Amino acid sequence: MVKVTICMGSSCFSRGNNQNLEAVRNWLTANDKMASVELKGCRCGGHCGDGPNVWINETCHSGVTPEAVPALLEAAFAEA
Numbered sequence: 001m002v003k004v005t006i007c008m009g010s011s012c013f014s015r016g017n018n019q020n021l022e023a024v025r026n027w028l029t030a031n032d033k034m035a036s037v038e039l040k041g042c043r044c045g046g047h048c049g050d051g052p053n054v055w056i057n058e059t060c061h062s063g064v065t066p067e068a069v070p071a072l073l074e075a076a077f078a079e080a
C-alpha cells in the first residue's frame with residue numbers, strides 16, 4: 001500500500017496541488033492502482049514556502065508539478 005498525502009492548505013492548493021490532485025487521480029486510474037493507495041488530503045504541513053507539497057509514504061516532495069507526478073508515483077509503486 002502506497003500512502004499519498006496532498007497538502008490542501010491554501011498556499012499549496014492554490015500553487016498547484018489542485019492540479020496535482022487531478023494528476024494523481026488520473027495516474028492511479030490509468031494504472032489501475034486505486035485499490036493499492038491510501039490517498040488523503042492534509043492541512044498545511046508547515047512548509048508552505050517550498051510548496052506545493054505532496055507526501056509519498058513518509059517523504060515530503062516539494063515544488064511538485066503535475067508533470068512530475070507520474071515519475072514520483074512510478075517510483076513509489078516500484079518500491080511497494
Ligand code: FES
Binds near residue numbers: 007012
Ligand atoms: S499550505 Fe501546504 S505546507 Fe502550508
